[in-house]
Amino acid sequence: MSSRVARGALVAAALxxxxxxxxxxxxxxxxxxxxxxxxxxxxxxxxxxxAYHTFPHSRDSLFTFQPPVQSLRQLPLGGAAAPxxxxxxxxxxEWVLAVWVKRGFTxxxxxxxxxxxxxxxxxxxxxxxxxxxxxxxPATSIDFVIxxxxxxxxxxxxxxxxx
Amino acid sequence: xxxxxxxxLLLVARTLGAQTAIVYGTVRNVATGVGVANANVFVPGTAxxxxxxxxxxxxxxxVPAGQVExxxxxxxxxxxxxxxxxxxxxxxxxxxxxRGLAAAVDDLHAFTTExxxxxxxxxxxxxxxxxxxxxxxxxxxxxxxxVSTVDEAVNRAPGVQFLSGQVNIRGSSGFVxxxxxxxxxxxxxxxxxxxxxxxxxxxxxPLAEVAHVxxxxxxxxxxxxxxxxxxxxxxxxxxxxxxxHARLRATGGAYANPPFDVWRFRDGVGALGxxxxxxxxxxxxxxxxxxxxxxxxxxxxxxxxxxxxxxxxKAEWLPQPGTRVxxxxxxxxxxxxxxxxxxxxxxxxxxxxxTRGQAFQPFLIDLSxxxxxxxxxxxxxxxxxxxxxxxxxSWEARGSWLRTHFTDVNPDDWAVSxxxxxxxxxxxxxxxxxxxxxxxxxxxxxxxxDIFGDHTQxxxxxxxxxxxxxxxxxxxxxxRIDYLDADSSEATAVLSPRVGAVLPSRIGTWRxxxxxxxxAPTLAERFVNTRALGFQVIPxxxxxxxxxxxxxxxxAAPIASWARLDAALFWTEAxxxxxxxxxxxxxxxxxxTVQKIQIQNVSRARLRGLDASLVVTPFPSLTxxxxxxxxxxxxxxxxxxxxxxxxxxxxLSADYRWRMFSVGGDFRYSSRIxxxxxxxxxxxxxxxxxxxxxxxxxWQRGALAARLLVANALNYIYNLVPRTxxxxxxxxxxxxxxx
Numbered sequence: 001m002s003s004r005v006a007r008g009a010l011v012a013a014a015l016x017x018x019x020x021x022x023x024x025x026x027x028x029x030x031x032x033x034x035x036x037x038x039x040x041x042x043x044x045x046x047x048x049x050x051a052y053h054t055f056p057h058s059r060d061s062l063f064t065f066q067p068p069v070q071s072l073r074q075l076p077l078g079g080a081a082a083p084x085x086x087x088x089x090x091x092x093x094e095w096v097l098a099v100w101v102k103r104g105f106t107x108x109x110x111x112x113x114x115x116x117x118x119x120x121x122x123x124x125x126x127x128x129x130x131x132x133x134x135x136x137x138p139a140t141s142i143d144f145v146i147x148x149x150x151x152x153x154x155x156x157x158x159x160x161x162x163x
Numbered sequence: 164x165x166x167x168x169x170x171x172l173l174l175v176a177r178t179l180g181a182q183t184a185i186v187y188g189t190v191r192n193v194a195t196g197v198g199v200a201n202a203n204v205f206v207p208g209t210a211x212x213x214x215x216x217x218x219x220x221x222x223x224x225x226v227p228a229g230q231v232e233x234x235x236x237x238x239x240x241x242x243x244x245x246x247x248x249x250x251x252x253x254x255x256x257x258x259x260x261x262r263g264l265a266a267a268v269d270d271l272h273a274f275t276t277e278x279x280x281x282x283x284x285x286x287x288x289x290x291x292x293x294x295x296x297x298x299x300x301x302x303x304x305x306x307x308x309x310v311s312t313v314d315e316a317v318n319r320a321p322g323v324q325f326l327s328g329q330v331n332i333r334g335s336s337g338f339v340x341x342x343x344x345x346x347x348x349x350x351x352x353x354x355x356x357x358x359x360x361x362x363x364x365x366x367x368x369p370l371a372e373v374a375h376v377x378x379x380x381x382x383x384x385x386x387x388x389x390x391x392x393x394x395x396x397x398x399x400x401x402x403x404x405x406x407x408h409a410r411l412r413a414t415g416g417a418y419a420n421p422p423f424d425v426w427r428f429r430d431g432v433g434a435l436g437x438x439x440x441x442x443x444x445x446x447x448x449x450x451x452x453x454x455x456x457x458x459x460x461x462x463x464x465x466x467x468x469x470x471x472x473x474x475x476x477k478a479e480w481l482p483q484p485g486t487r488v489x490x491x492x493x494x495x496x497x498x499x500x501x502x503x504x505x506x507x508x509x510x511x512x513x514x515x516x517x518t519r520g521q522a523f524q525p526f527l528i529d530l531s532x533x534x535x536x537x538x539x540x541x542x543x544x545x546x547x548x549x550x551x552x553x554x555x556x557s558w559e560a561r562g563s564w565l566r567t568h569f570t571d572v573n574p575d576d577w578a579v580s581x582x583x584x585x586x587x588x589x590x591x592x593x594x595x596x597x598x599x600x601x602x603x604x605x606x607x608x609x610x611x612x613d614i615f616g617d618h619t620q621x622x623x624x625x626x627x628x629x630x631x632x633x634x635x636x637x638x639x640x641x642x643r644i645d646y647l648d649a650d651s652s653e654a655t656a657v658l659s660p661r662v663g664a665v666l667p668s669r670i671g672t673w674r675x676x677x678x679x680x681x682x683a684p685t686l687a688e689r690f691v692n693t694r695a696l697g698f699q700v701i702p703x704x705x706x707x708x709x710x711x712x713x714x715x716x717x718x719a720a721p722i723a724s725w726a727r728l729d730a731a732l733f734w735t736e737a738x739x740x741x742x743x744x745x746x747x748x749x750x751x752x753x754x755x756t757v758q759k760i761q762i763q764n765v766s767r768a769r770l771r772g773l774d775a776s777l778v779v780t781p782f783p784s785l786t787x788x789x790x791x792x793x794x795x796x797x798x799x800x801x802x803x804x805x806x807x808x809x810x811x812x813x814x815l816s817a818d819y820r821w822r823m824f825s826v827g828g829d830f831r832y833s834s835r836i837x838x839x840x841x842x843x844x845x846x847x848x849x850x851x852x853x854x855x856x857x858x859x860x861x862w863q864r865g866a867l868a869a870r871l872l873v874a875n876a877l878n879y880i881y882n883l884v885p886r887t888x889x890x891x892x893x894x895x896x897x898x899x900x901x902x
Contacts, residue, residue, distance in 0.1 A: 020851055020880040023423045024522040026508055040747070040756040073847065078698035078758040085508060087847075140508065 028134045030096055030142050031085035034075060034118070038148035045103045046074040047117065047146065049084045051093040051132065057159040062110060066093070075146075093132045096120040098146045115151035120144045184249040185289070186257050187222040190215045190235050193260040193404055193901075197863075202237035202259070217783060218303070228253075228554035230484060235259035248485040248551045253592060254287045260404035282352065282397060283379045284628065284639070285386050285600050286590045292630075294639050294663025294676040295383075296717055296731045296774060298322060300376040307818060307827060309859055309870035309897045311414055311437060311458065313373060313398060314365035319814055319829050319857075320378050321776040321790030326807055327884040330363065332380050333733060334770050334794045335393020337807035338840075338884045342762075343685050343741055345393035347383065351400055351491065353545045353563045356390050358582030358608035359615055361685035363396075364541045364567065367495050369454050369473050371412055371439040374401040380774070381733060382680030382713035385643050385661035388604060388624045392680040392711050392737075400491065403443045403450035403479055409902040412439040412456075416895025418463040419878050421526050425519055428526045433461035435895065437471075451478040462500070463891045464526045466535070469499030485551035494542035501571075503532020504886035507848075523848065525880065525888040536572040541565075558589040576693065578612030580686070600641070601627040610686045614693040616702075618686050620649045628661070636666035639676075647683045647708065657681045657708055671720025671728075681710045688741055688762045700760045701748065707764050711737035725782075730775035740766035743840065767799040770808070788816040804838045807884070809853075823864055828876075829857045836883065845885035853881045853889070868899040 030051055050065035050072070063069075066088040075098070076082045097119035105113040120142050122130040132139050155162035190202040198219015205212035206226060215221040215235075223233070228249050235243045240261040247257060283293050290297060298320045310316050314330070317323055324331045326338040335345040348355045348363045356363055376398050383391035418433035437458025444451060453476045460469045475493035482488070506516035506524040516530045547561040565582040588602030602625070609619040628641025642660040661678030684706035693700050717731030744763045747756050776790040792812040796805035811834040818827030833853040839845055856877050861870040871894070878892035 020854070021525060021849055021882070022880075023425045024849065026518060026520055026522045029508065031508055039749075040758075042747070042756060044747075044756075076698065076758065078760075 027087050028090045029085050029087050030139045032142035033081050033083050035081045035145050040077050043103050045101045048072045048099050049086050051088055052095040054094050090134055095129050096132055114154055117151045118144055118146035183225045184253040185224055186226050186255050188256045188258040189219045190259045202235045204235045291672050294674050296380040298378040302375050309872035317376055322774045322792045327887050332394035334796050334808040343688055347387055347390040347395045349397040357567050359578055359580035359610035360687040366497055367541050368398055369456055369475050371441055371454050372400045372475050374399050381715050382678040384659035384680035385641050385678050388645050389683040392682040403445050403452045405445040408443045410441040411900045413898045419892035422878050426526050428465045435460040448481045464888055466500045466528050467502050471497045487549040489547045492544040497539045501535035501537055503535055504529045534573045539569040541567040556591050560587045576614045578615055580610040582608045597631040599629045615687050616690045618650050618690050620686055622647050636664055639663040671718045673718050675716045677714045679712050681708045683708045698760045703761050707739055709740045711735050726779040728777050734771040737768040739764040742766045768805050770796045784820045786818050790814040806838045806840045809833045809836050824862050826860045831855045851881050854879055866901045870897045
């Protein structure tokens with residue numbers, strides 16, 4: 001009887017002590033280094049990196065980016081450069097960009113409080129956005145420049161673009 | 164002999180009302196270091212006598228004040244005699260070290276349900292007299308846990324948790340990379356926090372020199388000044404016995420490899436080992452001891468090797484009864500690789516590490532920290548003069564010097580700091596039972612460093628506390644005022660009052676206290692100028708001391724002849740807490756606005772909860788402890804959970820002895836830490852609750868003892884602070900030979 005109790009206690013202890021850190025395959029993600037240019041505006045609330053499967057050509061598709069809003073992480077704004085990594089679904093992304101958010105942002109005033117402030121460019125033609133394929137492994141080295149002196153409102157990319 | 168709390172308190176109350184004192188202590192076999200049972204301890208020419216218990220402990224009450232001779236006699240040993248000068252109302256520890264043929268094998272392991280004596284009030288008193296909670300790690304606990312350092316020994320004390328080397332008492336400190344501990348370390352009552360960073364070097368005092376450790380919970384600044392905001396850890400070193408004695412302590416062991424192949428980082432097994440040798444000699448008025456030691460560890464993860472050499476010594480001179488001059492010191496040189504943070508796909512630098520397709524690799528380093536290495540030398544010297552002038556008055560004067568010197572490689576930083584301290588203290592005891600403690604303390608810290616600059620900081624404090632009997636209880640009131648300045652700036656005054664009471668009742672002994680604590684900003688917090696996590700860290704010389712009011716109500720009750728419960732409700736309101744904060748600063752060169760880190764007086768916090776422990780001894784060979792801490796820690800400035808404070812901490816311990824063998828274990832559960840600092844950087848990292856099982860076994864025969872410890876026996880993989888793996892399963896054997 002006592003040995004059964006001891007065995008039971010041992011099993012209970014073993015079960016109680018499972019659940020520690022486990023190997024976790026890296027989720028699909030886009031990662032790289034952003035390099036900063038220009039002065040961070042005083043009205044800055046945050047800067048995020050997001051990715052679009054297809055270009056947001058209208059206000060309706062402005063919030064279709066990855067990762068979901070609740071998974072967004074601010075970029076650290078100190079220094080000349082910073083690493084980033086955003087969890088995304090597997091797939092093809094036409095536009096990977098940094099979004100500057102002004103203080104006082106709400107979804108209703110997004111056109112005036114959001115700015116594109118840099119995006120990943122096609123290595124073969126740096127005037128065009130680069131396409132990123134994310135399979136089951138992270139897409140790494142998606143590096144680009146964030147220039148606080150060259151920020152553009154989202155409607156610039158709408159069809160038709162804003163004036 | 165085991166004394167229930169109520170009995171002990173009754174003894175104290177009776178004793179304090181008369182011109183008598185309490186004498187207590189342990190009768191030991193010096194060859195084995197263990198207690199001797201059934202020793203007859205008595206005062207010749209009187210009816211005062213008692214027998215030591217199974218653990219060798221004894222207690223004599225109603226011993227007349229004045230110079231008294233006390234003897235310990237037991238079959239198989241020559242009689243031992245000690246002469247002491249007792250003050251009325253005093254509680255004095257007198258140990259007897261017996262040399263003889265008896266091996267006392269059956270007294271191998273001491274088990275007590277109630278450690279009795281503490282020095283939390285800057286004078287010796289029974290635990291039941293303390294107005295705040297005190298946890299005591301006894302010499303028995305230290306021996307049977309078979310650990311190598313003081314922090315490992317203290318880590319399982321009720322309500323105490325270490326976060327990557329930073330001590331928390333009821334969640335006091337959180338985790339700030341070792342900067343600015345809110346716990347004060349004392350070595351034999353002498354402050355020993357670093358002069359520059361305010362942190363604690365736990366490797367400074369060799370464990371072989373430690374007799375026991377007292378953990379004072381709650382604000383202790385009314386007596387101890389700065390840094391005692393969240394509690395005090397007082398390390399008491401061993402008394403030097405008469406005659407020649409020696410002790411060798413050899414340690415060897417191995418670390419388990421990662422439990423999953425994808426995490427493996429080496430082909431072989433990591434090893435650890437060490438050797439300590441102590442020799443002491445005492446005769447007549449002069450005694451001295453010296454300990455030399457060294458240890459090596461391969462570490463349990465990549466880039467984790469360490470080597471340490473240590474030396475400590477103590478000399479005592481007793482020129483006349485009632486006078487003692489003590490000098491002590493220690494020096495440690497510790498060279499160790501630094502595990503930066505673990506490897507993730509995007510490290511906080513630009514050198515990617517090989518994650519092998521994993522989200523994180525807890526045993527591998529982030530390559531931006533490759534080659535990080537620290538050489539840390541540290542030591543202290545103290546000199547103390549104790550004088551018992553009469554049965555009513557005693558005084559003590561001491562001076563101390565603490566020096567730390569670290570050199571880091573990658574990043575290349577260095578700092579040399581000194582902390583000079585001095586204190587004069589008097590204790591007056593009145594026949595009516597009133598005890599008045601008053602003193603003055605000065606401290607001067609300085610630092611020369613490439614990241615802290617060249618600065619000094621001064622502190623002058625005066626304090627007084629009175630204890631007296633009131634009705635059926637005991638009341639304590641006192642205060643301390645400190646003047647602080649850095650680089651001769653305008654001095655800041657901080658007042659730290661405290662009141663408390665102890666009241667025996669039918670349902671146990673009640674205690675209540677309210678006190679204010681503070682912590683002065685350290686030189687490092689004021690003047691640090693470096694880079695961390697990719698950000699510039701900038702100085703803030705205008706920092707103010709952080710303060711806290713702490714309240715506690717507790718009860719200690721013997722709930723049966725074999726069980727004792729101690730529970731306390733505590734509440735701390737902290738103001739102007741020093742925390743690293745992000746600030747936007749215009750760069751003077753580029754004119755860009757950039758984010759930087761600066762220590763600021765930003766946080767208000769509330770920490771409240773329940774701290775309870777139950778000690779049971781259902782039969783003499785079995786003892787068990789359940790300790791539970793519930794902590795509700797709120798950051799009032801941000802209306803969120805305070806970072807790095809687990810809500811629940813549970814410790815289960817049990818030990819069983821059979822003849823010359825014993826087995827035991829500890830289980831520690833710490834709930835998942837809900838919030839950490841720097842969420843934008845580390846918030847996506849996995850965090851789990853900590854569930855750690857330690858197992859131990861020991862054997863002793865005569866002068867030889869062997870102890871086996873399997874720490875984290877189930878090889879539970881977890882972390883408490885970001886990207887820093889806690890120790891894996893570690894099996895070690897400690898062999899001790901005592902002469």
